[in-house]
Amino acid sequence: MNALSPPTFDVARIRRDFPILSQTIRGKPFVFLDSGASAQKPTAVIDAMRNAMETQYANVHRGLHWMSERTTEAYEAARDAIATLMNASDRHEIVITGSVTGSFNLMAHSFGRGVLKPGQAVLISAMEHHSNIVPWQMLRDERGIELRVAPITDAGELDMDAFEALLADGKVGLVSITHMSNVLGTVTPAARIVDLAHRYGAKVLFDGAQAIVHRKVDVQALGCDFYAWTGHKLYGPTGIGVLWGRRELLEQMPPFMGGGDMISSVSFEKSTWAQVPHKFEAGTPAILEGIGLKAAIDYVQAIGYDAIAAHEASLVDHALARLSAIPGLTVIGRAQDRGGVVSFTLDKAHSHDVATLLDRQGIAVRAGHHCAEPLMRRLGLDSTARATFGMYTTREEIDVLADTLLRVREFFSK
Amino acid sequence: MNALSPPTFDVARIRRDFPILSQTIRGKPFVFLDSGASAQKPTAVIDAMRNAMETQYANVHRGLHWMSERTTEAYEAARDAIATLMNASDRHEIVITGSVTGSFNLMAHSFGRGVLKPGQAVLISAMEHHSNIVPWQMLRDERGIELRVAPITDAGELDMDAFEALLADGKVGLVSITHMSNVLGTVTPAARIVDLAHRYGAKVLFDGAQAIVHRKVDVQALGCDFYAWTGHKLYGPTGIGVLWGRRELLEQMPPFMGGGDMISSVSFEKSTWAQVPHKFEAGTPAILEGIGLKAAIDYVQAIGYDAIAAHEASLVDHALARLSAIPGLTVIGRAQDRGGVVSFTLDKAHSHDVATLLDRQGIAVRAGHHCAEPLMRRLGLDSTARATFGMYTTREEIDVLADTLLRVREFFSK
């Protein structure tokens, strides 16, 4: 079906693992092109969570009984799976949060208020998701830490000269930047970013919410200091996110939230903190979500990033070719290195109308600012329509999208 | 089977709704007396989550397509169910968090740093869970807000005279106190607490993590200002918690975490916040967990709090009678008004050894400080063993516990 995907990649078989994909929507086959907002879940994840609740569940960490011990093992196996997935050198470097937004807020509180000093700066880019903007703004407004924004080129790539110039005075303590834009699909040049940042004394945190869905992330190879992502986009459950950080950095950081499990001992006068990563994990953790995420990671690893990336690259090529041929359609973002995200506008129709017309045909795309308002402003747009691909997306679905967009345009051109 | 439970309460039928309870542990029938740490999940919850993942799932709030709209409805129905459960006057007063620990940290940041002023005090009690201690300590150490601790009596009840005396100087801005102790089972006199606190100008936040499992919580009848609890103890999934607050108070509070969904608009210079409750809900919410929690609430409501409370009261009476008859066993906590939690120590055996010996017989109890170290110190103990009851707990299970404890004592007395 797809000449560029490796022969072992059988998208029809994969689709059978995702029961939701066989639904019909408004009487039409379901064409789900909104995986970038949140991905669907394979049976392996659904079964892992159900199975835990039906046969093996109790609160973790402090229980001395069999159910608690087994559940602790199952939950902590998620940490091991995450560490392996990201090639972390130490499982204690994996902090489990509630979402990547939770990871950024942890960083803004704990690294931002605990390690950075007033007068230092945080450097983000013009194409960040709100979750990598707002926590830093709050930090800026509260602590007098400067917020710098690296511009992007018209092609939607990071402007590396400007990026370096913003580092040059040595005040930037942290570069917090997307590894892949959720609007433009742009994959940022991680190695160069790390190299430059380190040269000027800044640590680097990547927003990998999109990137880790589409390609292998090896934090040791990247050389970065922190890496954050979210479970629900990687075919896992909601309610769970990840922050990886170098152990020596995590150890310098004060805790973020207080409560059970993150302490070593508590008295009213003074409490002491548990070791990393538990210091950052207050309260009953996302136990079932950890179990579900482990199953998602195992599933992704079994398919393999090489196969997934090749399949998605061929989908993007096909989508760019088909969409660019539609008169009046503009693809937003033309980066060289890009992942399975294609944003576009139509001249005759507002993107909300486009999304609704597509939806009427069973095609789910997203329309709006995609939680990236400053980027929209940079692009001179209010909104775009956006199609995003998962491992289960087919070439035929992209054809249905393109054919339908032609008709949408016709409909609005009369 | 149980004369005190209403005739409509059929525990055998309820147990059939909880598949995990038919497991065997180390070859013995599973006697799960650790619901206070986390409750088991009924089929209704398991099915609701599975069903969402199999047939109706997408990211919520910003999607214009059918799946997103249906998922948004299903998720927001959780907010309605929570509002009804607590008798909140307005669904916008329901803030969804990651856990009750998340709710306390939200309060400590947002109310503590945004509304309380240095020089004011927060009043807690000597029997709080770490999650209602540590966030206030962190606030104290960072912002110079005093932390006061109301003592308890030897029976394990709040010392109301001392409580009032601590309010008397009018400096206490917030009373944050348990509605039911997770160690002693003590239910605190909520109406008197609210009355006194309000008289001296303090707002009241209850830790309802345990209370809401055992009895109807009506925030309007209680008259409090905030009420927090956690989904996984109310037969719902992990990864979700609740904070109810009066709308006018929530509106005064600055946001806690920044990110998507909590903003009204974002520019690099300045962002503005969404209305409550969204202002406090940054990032992709716990969608599947909301759907699961809604199912749990529906299940609890169908059984009815009156029936649940009556059943659990009879279990507690039975447990106190049977355990008190064991030589060398001391029940810790003798409050008049109490819920389904019984802590105890044995003279001849450390509570960890007790828990392990019980576990060997398939009986799951918890042993340790139960995330309440300061209370342990007050009681002069390092740890207790603790049996906690859910709606599915039977009189027979308590008999098995008592019989086995007799043998444990014998085993260690030789």
Next chain:
Amino acid sequence: MSGATFDDMRDLYQEVILDHGRNPRHAKRLDDFDSTAKGDNPMCGDRVQVWLKFTPAGAIAATGFEARGCAISVASADLMAETVQGRDPADTRALFAAFRDMARTGTCPACDAALTEPMERLAPLSGVHEYPSRVKCATLPWHALIAALDGTKETSSE
């Protein structure tokens, strides 16, 4: 994919909506106005500003608007401007309440005889109830209008 599939869309995008969305009659700032207000739907980026001119008796003499948004919101603003012409504030509020019901549910339980005629003009928008996330597109101009009546400067439909 046959041409017929697009007939499904007519439930929402009726000819009159496409027409008012493309060629709104009232899409202009009034130079001479008594009140104005902005409406903002931050979730989708729609923005509208409404200007009102009143008669000496306090009825709506003229309505102008500027909208940045989808066909639904522009058409709704234009149909609104047409329909509220000559109505007094109380009537206008009643009409908004009825319109909002219709946009949400597709029906108008509270519609009495007095509302029959104006609601018939607004009826082409009733299809929006099948697309809950689009309901706000249709009601946003009305929120701005009511804010202008109230003398509030800004409103937001979140």
Next chain:
Amino acid sequence: MSGATFDDMRDLYQEVILDHGRNPRHAKRLDDFDSTAKGDNPMCGDRVQVWLKFTPAGAIAATGFEARGCAISVASADLMAETVQGRDPADTRALFAAFRDMARTGTCPACDAALTEPMERLAPLSGVHEYPSRVKCATLPWHALIAALDGTKETSSE
């Protein structure tokens, strides 16, 4: 519930453990010591302090301890004190590594001839591997011992 059920418990609570747990021989502070360290398991509240006296050659001449904790941790401390008697620090560390393996897995893959005799004395604690949350009860005194050898004052097994 027959009496036989409690025989199951003997896999962990063997007679020797119950005995050393109840009547530890080395549970005392040494007045004359060369090094001491505390160990703390905050998760369960177990606490232990170990005192060491060395021979002129640097071997362990005497071990004393004070423990607040369960039967497993007290018995483990006492068996440890008995077993390390006369050993030099390198030997003691090797013994700890072997003991930890046994506590975690129930077996001792690295046990060579030199370790056979001491490991036999510690073998009653091997049952702990079936109760993962109790492994730390057994290893906590060893952590304190190693800390005392290292000259570290406090250690924690979380």
